Structure formats: structure tokens, C-alpha cells
Amino acid sequence: MAISNQNMQNKPSIKSELFQVLRLNVQTYTILLALIGIWGIFFFTTNGTYLAPQNISNLFRQMSVTAFLAAGMVLVIVTGNIDLSVGKLAGFVSVVAAYLQANLWFKYLPDQPLLSATLTVIISLSVGSLFGALQGYIISYLRVPSFIVTLGGQWLLTGLILLVTAGKTIPANQPWFSDIAQGYVPIIWGWVFGVVAIGFLFWNMFSSRQSKRKHGFELGSIYIDLLSTSFMALVILVYVYNVNSYKGIQNPVLLLAITALIMIYLSNNTRFGRYSYAIGGNRDAARLSGISISAMVFKIFILMGFLSGVGGIVLASYVGYGTTAAGAGYELDAIASCILGGTSTLGGVGTIQGAMIGALIIASLSTGLQMMNVAPAWQYVLKAIVLVLAVLADVYFKRKG
Amino acid sequence: MDNDIILEFKNVTKKFPGVIALNDVSFKIRRGEIHGICGENGAGKSTLMKILSGVYPRNTYEGSVIFNGEELILGESAIQEAGNKGIAIVYQELTLVPTMSVGENVFLGREPVERGSINWNILYANTREILEKYQLDVQPQVIVKNLGVGKMQMVEIAKALSEKAQVLILDEPTSALSETEIDKLMDILGILKSNGITCIYITHKLDELFRVTDKITVMRDGKEIVTELTKELTQEKLVKYMVGREMKERFPKAKRTPAGIVFKVENLQALDPNEANRKVLNGVSFDVRKGEILGIAGLMGAGRTELVMTLFGEYGKIIGGKILLNDQEINPANARQAIDAGLSLVPEDRKGMGLVLIQSILKNISLPNLDQFSSFFRIDADAELQASMLQSKSLTIKAPTLEVAVETLSGGNQQKVVISKWLLSKPKVLIMDDPTRGIDVGAKYEIYKLMNDLAEKGVAIIMISSDLEEVLGMSDRVMVMCSGHSTATLPVAEATVERVMALATGMSS
Numbered sequence: 003m004a005i006s007n008q009n010m011q012n013k014p015s016i017k018s019e020l021f022q023v024l025r026l027n028v029q030t031y032t033i034l035l036a037l038i039g040i041w042g043i044f045f046f047t048t049n050g051t052y053l054a055p056q057n058i059s060n061l062f063r064q065m066s067v068t069a070f071l072a073a074g075m076v077l078v079i080v081t082g083n084i085d086l087s088v089g090k091l092a093g094f095v096s097v098v099a100a101y102l103q104a105n106l107w108f109k110y111l112p113d114q115p116l117l118s119a120t121l122t123v124i125i126s127l128s129v130g131s132l133f134g135a136l137q138g139y140i141i142s143y144l145r146v147p148s149f150i151v152t153l154g155g156q157w158l159l160t161g162l163i164l165l166v167t168a169g170k171t172i173p174a175n176q177p178w179f180s181d182i183a184q185g186y187v188p189i190i191w192g193w194v195f196g197v198v199a200i201g202f203l204f205w206n207m208f209s210s211r212q213s214k215r216k217h218g219f220e221l222g223s224i225y226i227d228l229l230s231t232s233f234m235a236l237v238i239l240v241y242v243y244n245v246n247s248y249k250g251i252q253n254p255v256l257l258l259a260i261t262a263l264i265m266i267y268l269s270n271n272t273r274f275g276r277y278s279y280a281i282g283g284n285r286d287a288a289r290l291s292g293i294s295i296s297a298m299v300f301k302i303f304i305l306m307g308f309l310s311g312v313g314g315i316v317l318a319s320y321v322g323y324g325t326t327a328a329g330a331g332y333e334l335d336a337i338a339s340c341i342l343g344g345t346s347t348l349g350g351v352g353t354i355q356g357a358m359i360g361a362l363i364i365a366s367l368s369t370g371l372q373m374m375n376v377a378p379a380w381q382y383v384l385k386a387i388v389l390v391l392a393v394l395a396d397v398y399f400k401r402k403g
Numbered sequence: 404m405d406n407d408i409i410l411e412f413k414n415v416t417k418k419f420p421g422v423i424a425l426n427d428v429s430f431k432i433r434r435g436e437i438h439g440i441c442g443e444n445g446a447g448k449s450t451l452m453k454i455l456s457g458v459y460p461r462n463t464y465e466g467s468v469i470f471n472g473e474e475l476i477l478g479e480s481a482i483q484e485a486g487n488k489g490i491a492i493v494y495q496e497l498t499l500v501p502t503m504s505v506g507e508n509v510f511l512g513r514e515p516v517e518r519g520s521i522n523w524n525i526l527y528a529n530t531r532e533i534l535e536k537y538q539l540d541v542q543p544q545v546i547v548k549n550l551g552v553g554k555m556q557m558v559e560i561a562k563a564l565s566e567k568a569q570v571l572i573l574d575e576p577t578s579a580l581s582e583t584e585i586d587k588l589m590d591i592l593g594i595l596k597s598n599g600i601t602c603i604y605i606t607h608k609l610d611e612l613f614r615v616t617d618k619i620t621v622m623r624d625g626k627e628i629v630t631e632l633t634k635e636l637t638q639e640k641l642v643k644y645m646v647g648r649e650m651k652e653r654f655p656k657a658k659r660t661p662a663g664i665v666f667k668v669e670n671l672q673a674l675d676p677n678e679a680n681r682k683v684l685n686g687v688s689f690d691v692r693k694g695e696i697l698g699i700a701g702l703m704g705a706g707r708t709e710l711v712m713t714l715f716g717e718y719g720k721i722i723g724g725k726i727l728l729n730d731q732e733i734n735p736a737n738a739r740q741a742i743d744a745g746l747s748l749v750p751e752d753r754k755g756m757g758l759v760l761i762q763s764i765l766k767n768i769s770l771p772n773l774d775q776f777s778s779f780f781r782i783d784a785d786a787e788l789q790a791s792m793l794q795s796k797s798l799t800i801k802a803p804t805l806e807v808a809v810e811t812l813s814g815g816n817q818q819k820v821v822i823s824k825w826l827l828s829k830p831k832v833l834i835m836d837d838p839t840r841g842i843d844v845g846a847k848y849e850i851y852k853l854m855n856d857l858a859e860k861g862v863a864i865i866m867i868s869s870d871l872e873e874v875l876g877m878s879d880r881v882m883v884m885c886s887g888h889s890t891a892t893l894p895v896a897e898a899t900v901e902r903v904m905a906l907a908t909g910m911s912s
Contacts, residue, residue, distance in 0.1 A: 217788055271782055273773045280770055283759035290717060290748065290756055291771035291824070292739035350761055 065365035082349035087155030093329025095314025100324025134307015282349030439616035491563030553584030654876030661695035673719030698878030815846025
């Protein structure tokens with residue numbers, strides 16, 4: 003980060019301060035600009051339908067599974083590891099969920115859709131977490147590189163998926179369970195959540211200013227803080243208005259928002275998060291500071307497994323099936339989301355927020371290109387170009403800054 | 404004999420933010436001579452060599468360097484250029500690829516290629532030719548990691564010579580060598596000289612200077628103090644030039660009255676974690692009192708860093724002996740346990756082990772101490788900030804804010820961040836492994852004062868330093884180590900340079 007020669011002496015004008023804020027966050031903004039650019043292009047090429055409520059609604063739901071995986075992947079990569087198994091793990095969990103729903107509960111718990119769905123969720127999350135724990139144990143305590151362990155995990159899960167499905171598709175479209183990812187938050191509650199979120203943003207802004215003042219820190223201009231917070235608030239309002247004019251906020255999107263908030267909090271405000279970044283920044287310094295690297299990496303892989311479980315449930319519920327191909331390639335989308343969002347492959351650097359935007363970019367590209375009826379071959383080519391260009395721009399700006 | 408000048412420094416000045424590393428340095432080096440450069444740490448020797456080797460390109464310093472009658476202008480990819488022009492450095496830290504053979508290392512990046520593939524026969528034949536010409540006793544096909552440090556150095560020299568080096572710079576070449584290896588190196592230098600190669604020999608070991616050099620330049624605080632023929636100098640004269648008049652003020656002396664024993668190590672024995680069955684510690688005993696500074700002296704390889712890392716639970720496997728803190732036996736199995744027991748370690752390698760360079764000062768200071776400010780689900784940011792600010796203020800860390808990444812700070816300020824982080828854990832025993840390594844004189848002085856303050860407040864300090872003057876200047880008592888065991892602990896009044904060196908080299912006194 004290029005904040006070394008920040009001149010704090012003379013009171014800067016709002017304009018120069020705004021410029022400085024932009025410059026310091028150029029990484030976040032590059033990726034946001036890329037997103038806006040992509041939306042702009044699709045808006046014109048689809049004559050506006052791209053940003054229509056129904057499509058925005060779909061777009062956010064489409065990103066959700068990848069985004070759950072990416073939220074965990076950030077910490078995995080930050081600690082200098084990688085997890086190639088998450089796509090197949092989500093897939094395996096979705097197949098297990100479908101199997102439970104269609105085969106077991108149908109037989110042993112007939113006509114108890116709520117109980118069935120609850121049990122499915124609990125078991126699915128446990129399966130994800132356990133698998134994460136198994137891999138985490140081998141990586142952290144037995145010291146096998148995560149790349150190898152999780153590649154093996156991917157192969158193993160591919161096999162397990164085939165075993166559970168026996169090569170067939172299992173339906174998972176029972177009531178309650180389907181609602182998890184196909185349902186909508188009632189319109190009125192959508193507004194309530196939106197308003198609460200906006201209230202939280204402003205509360206957060208004022209309390210952070212207050213804390214800075216208390217410690218005699220230089221306070222940035224209140225207008226800039228108000229401006230950026232208002233902008234965020236506006237984004238939330240527009241989003242809620244937009245999806246509410248279709249069917250409302252989708253359940254998985256709300257679930258994702260809550261997950262992302264928890265993960266952001268975890269990475270910024272807890273020892274768990276702080277230690278993760280320290281390990282990635284300098285393993286030896288972290289170790290000498292009394293951090294148990296094995297224990298941390300173990301926990302992070304459990305968390306990754308848990309989030310893969312969440313992704314798997316959403317996947318099964320949304321698709322309505324458990325299929326043999328479930329989750330294939332999702333791990334790479336999740337990794338790409340992290341990198342697009344500024345996570346460093348060298349470890350130590352990366353944010354959940356960035357990864358969420360990264361996931362949104364990837365989903366935006368896919369849906370946009372599909373809407374334009376671009377041939378699948380060219381979809382891949384264009385996605386490749388955008389991915390590399392976006393990271394190239396990021397590298398370029400970082401070097402200049 | 405050829406009398407012309409191969410290299411001349413003309414009014415070279417190099418400034419870093421806040422420090423003048425070289426101040427108007429001018430002197431000449433004759434072709435075919437062995438020219439010694441000596442001076443204390445921070446005298447500017449390394450900076451001078453970095454200019455020669457192109458680490459600092461032409462536009463980053465003032466003055467000029469004349470090489471073979473022409474100004475030496477090194478640009479962007481300067482290190483390669485310097486090599487091409489005939490200036491080569493044998494670094495303190497060896498720069499070989501350990502998994503490759505001697506021949507591969509010697510010709511790395513310049514492999515003899517025929518029709519797109521490497522001709523291994525030519526490569527090894529050429530390597531053998533160079534090795535034989537300069538009587539370097541190494542086999543071309545051996546894998547480098549199987550060689551000892553002395554032989555690795557020979558490979559480095561061969562590599563430099565294969566690049567047709569006219570000037571060979573040896574930077575502290577003997578710091579990791581044994582006596583016999585040093586003798587061998589001295590012989591090699593003689594052979595190089597007879598082959599007309601100019602050597603610049605940087606060291607702070609005076610006897611070596613008198614053994615091999617023709618001429619000596621003494622540097623101090625970035626200035627060239629004197630350049631004289633070796634035969635016209637004596638050890639006494641040289642020391643006077645090196646130390647200058649400020650010797651007395653180098654260490655702020657404090658009157659301390661150490662109290663009872665806080666920390667005690669009895670006959671500690673430990674195994675090398677990388678090489679089972681090899682003892683890194685073989686009978687270390689010492690104690691430290693409340694409010695005392697105990698210096699640990701010893702040569703490289705004596706096991707000083709290994710000792711403190713083992714005490715901190717992060718190195719050797721303890722197989723015998725006791726560690727007592729306030730008369731309670733402790734057995735730290737990792738850093739966390741050591742910290743919780745009341746130990747703190749300022750590690751030797753500040754950037755590699757002490758700091759997370761990409762993170763802010765705040766995050767670095769609080770890292771080992773987050774338990775103080777945290778409940779299970781929350782770090783109390785206010786408390787963290789307050790405590791860290793207090794530390795950074797009392798140590799006068801110079802930075803615009805605590806949010807600044809530590810990689811942007813100077814060495815002295817970085818070290819203050821490391822010390823802050825370890826003081827915040829309120830240690831009973833503070834272990835400092837070479838705390839002033841690579842930082843400028845002013846910052847050193849501040850760190851010495853800080854150590855005195857801490858001792859006065861009742862902290863027991865254990866300090867390792869490879870600078871013997873520093874050990875003698877700062878400690879109340881000096882423990883000397885030699886090949887893994889403690890040979891003696893002397894009150895500082897009885898610890899003379901000669902006596903400590905005798906104990907460190909294992910001479911029976």
C-alpha cells in the first residue's frame with residue numbers, strides 16, 4: 003500500500019482529499035469501475051433489459067453459490083493456502099441434501115417438510131464442516147501442501163458424488179427446502195432490511211468518527227464520509243427498490259449478505275481474522291508472536307468446509323436437483339472472485355468485500371453474455387480476456403500508486 | 404609491477420532519508436593489490452560496495468566512481484552491468500542455488516549453448532579449468548548444498564572469476580568460516596593477486612587485514628578517515644582510526660543495581676531440529692537478575708541465537724537441563740507458552756521474523772498482545788489503539804500515523820516497532836538478539852537508552868550481539884558461548900576484549 007508519504011501537516015481541501023481517498027482505494031475502485039463498465043456495456047447491448055428487476059434478481063441469485071465459496075476462500079488464500087475442493091464439496095453436499103430429501107425423509111419422515119428440511123440443513127452443514135476438518139487436519143498437522151490435499155479432495159468428492167447419485171439426478175424440490183434458495187423475502191421485510199442496513203451504515207460512520215476524535219486522530223472531512231456513506235445507502239435503496247418491483251429480495255441473497263457481513267466482521271474485528279492476515283503476511287513473525295499456525299489453518303479449513311456446505315444447500319435448493327455435475331468448476335470461479343477482488347496469491351492481503359464484488363463480476367459476465375446469445379465458445383474467450391485484463395489493470399495501478 | 408589505478412572514488416556522497424550513509428568519500432585502489440576496507444557497522448562500507456556493484460545506480464548518489472579511467476555509470480539493470488564490466492562481489496550471504504551442481508552455479512545464466520541445448524561437457528570442463536587455475540579445491544559436479552560454507556565461498560569466487568572479474572569484492576568473507584578455512588582463503592587471495600586480480604577486502608577483523616592486504620582504508624560514520632599502506636599501520640593505530648573520539652559516548656552508561664535472580668538456565672542441552680542427534684546446545688548455564696543486562700558473546704556458530712530461540716520454545720528439542728523463571732521451572736513448547744510465562748524475544752532477523760512488513764504499525768504492535776484487548780468475538784479497537792499509541796510514543800517511533808505499513812519505516816524505527824510489540828506484553832525477561840543490527844548510529848543510541856530505562860524499571864534483559872564493543876558497553880555481566888556451551892560468565896569489569904575472545908574461541912584461560 004502506498005500510504006507512506008501521506009502529508010498530514012496542512013489541512014487539505016475537500017477536493018484534494020476526495021482525490022486522495024480515491025487514490026488510496028484505487029484497488030477497490032478499479033474493480034468497482036470494471037463492474038459498472040460491464041453493466042453499462044450489457045445495458046446497451048441488451049437495450050436495457052439487463053438491468054431490469056427480474057434480471058438483477060437473477061444475477062444476484064446466480065452469484066450466491068460462488069460467493070459463499072469465495073467468502074471462505076479469501077481467508078484460505080490470505081493464509082497462503084488454496085482449496086481446490088470447494089466446488090465439488092458444495093456439489094457433494096447438494097447431492098447429499100437431495101438424497102436425504104428425496105430418499106430418506108420421503109420414506110421415514112413423510113409429510114414433515116419443515117422437520118425434513120431442518121435435518122437436511124443440519125446434516126449438510128456437518129458434512130461440509132467435517133470434510134473441511136479432514137482436509138484441514140492433513141494440511142495443518144500432517145503438513146501436506148493444501149494444493150495436493152484439496153486436489154485429492156476434489157477427486158475423492160467426484161467419486162463420492164457418483165456413488166451417492168449412482169449416476170442419476172435426484173430431485174430436491176420439496177416445500178420448505180425449496181424455499182431456502184427459491185423463496186423471496188416479503189416486500190415489506192425487504193424494505194425493513196434495507197432501512198436497517200442504511201441505518202447501520204450511518205451509525206458505523208458516526209461511531210468510527212467519534213472513536214477517531216476520542217483518540218485525537220486526524221478526522222477526514224465529514225462531507226466525504228457523508229458522501230460515500232450516502233452513496234452506499236443509495237445503492238442499497240436502488241437494489242431493494244429494483245428487486246421489490248419484481249418479487250422481492252431473494253432468500254439466498256439475504257443469507258449471503260448476512261454471511262458476508264459476519265465474515266467481514268470476523269476478518270477485521272476478531273483475533274481469528276487478525277491472525278489469519280498475520281500468518282499470510284509473515285509466517286515466522288506470526289509464529290514468534292505466539293500464534294499457532296496449525297490451529298489457525300485447521301480452523302480456516304473447517305470454516306471453508308462449513309461455507310461450502312452452505313453453498314451446497316443453496317445449490318440443491320435453487321436447482322431443485324442433485325446432479326452428478328453439481329459444483330463442477332465452482333472452485334475456480336471462487337478463486338477468480340477472490341483474485342479479482344484484490345486478494346493476493348502471495349497471502350496476507352485480501353478482503354471479503356472485494357471477493358463479493360469479484361463474484362458479482364463473474365456472474366454479471368455470464369448472465370450478460372447468455373442474454374446476448376453469445377455462443378458458449380466465445381463466452382469463455384470473453385471471460386478469459388476480462389479476467390486477465392481486470393487483474394492486469396489492478397497490477398498496473400498498484401505499481402503506479 | 405603495474406602502477407596504475409584501477410578504481411577511484413571521487414567525492415562520493417550517498418544520502419538516505421534522515422541518514423548520510425556516505426559523506427564525500429574519495430580514495431584510490433591500485434591494480435593488482437589487495438585493498439582492505441574496515442570500519443564499524445554502519446561506517447558505510449556496504450553502501451560503498453552497493454554503489455560499485457550497481458545496487459544503487461548512478462543517479463542515486465553524488466560524486467563519481469572511475470573504473471579503468473572511465474566513469475562507472477550503472478543504470479537500471481545495474482547488477483548485471485557491473486558484472487559485465489568486471490566488478491564482482493562475493494556476498495556475506497552466499498547467493499548460490501543449493502540444489503544445483505558447482506558447474507551449474509558457476510555458469511548460471513551464461514551456460515555454453517550449442518544449437519539450443521546446453522553443452523554440459525564444455526560447462527564442466529570450463530569450470531574445472533577455472534577451479535584449477537586458482538587452486539580452488541572443489542569438484543565441478545558436486546551438488547552445492549553438500550559443500551561446507553568455506554567451499555561454497557570458493558564456488559562464489561570461481562563464479563566471479565568465470566565472469567572475467569578484474570575487481571573482486573569480498574564482503575566479510577570469513578564471518579562464517581573456521582580457522583583452517585580462513586587460512587585457505589588467505590592462500591587463495593594470494594593466488595588471485597599473483598594472477599593480477601584486484602581484491603577489495605572488507606572486514607572488521609584486524610588480524611586478517613594485516614595478513615593479506617597491501618593497503619587499508621578506514622571508514623567511520625560514512626567518511627573515509629585514512630588510506631595507508633598496511634606496513635605503515637599498526638593495530639593500535641587502526642583501532643584509533645576506526646573508533647575515533649566518540650567511543651566514550653557510544654553507550655549511555657547507567658548506574659544500575661540489579662536485584663535478585665529472575666531467570667536461570669541450568670546445564671541446558673538441546674538437539675538441532677533439522678538434524679537429529681546433533682546437539683546445538685551442550686551445557687548452557689547462566690542467570691539474569693531483575694534490572695540487569697546480561698550480554699551473550701560468542702562467534703558465529705556458537706549457538707547464541709539457537710539458545711534464545713530454544714528458550715522461547717521455537718527451536719531445539721530440550722533433552723536436559725532446566726529453565727527457571729522466578730524459581731519455577733518452565734518448559735515452553737512454543738512461543739505462546741513462552742510469552743505467557745513472561746518472556747519476550749526481539750528476534751535476530753527483524754524483517755524475516757520480527758515484523759509483518761505489509762501490515763500497519765498498529766497491527767504489528769498488538770499482534771502478540773491481542774488477548775489483552777479481546778473477548779472471544781471482538782477486539783476492543785479503542786483499547787488496542789490506546790495501548791499501542793502509548794508504546795509508540797514512549798519509544799518515539801517516527802511515523803505519520805500508526806496506520807502506516809512498517810515496510811516504509813527506517814531500520815531503526817522498524818526495530819522500535821518490534822521492541823514496542825514485545826514491551827506491550829510486559830515481559831519479566833526481555834531477550835534481544837542483535838537488537839541494533841543494521842541500524843544507524845543515532846537509532847542505536849536511542850535503543851541503548853531504552854534498554855537502560857527498561858533495566859532500571861526492573862526488566863531482566865538478555866542481549867546477544869555480534870559487536871563485542873556493544874556487549875561490553877551495555878552489559879552488567881557477559882556470558883560467553885563457544886560451540887554450544889557456556890564457557891564463562893564474567894562481570895563486565897573483568898571482561899576485556901582479549902579475555903572474551905579467548906573464551907569464545909575455546910582457548911583455556
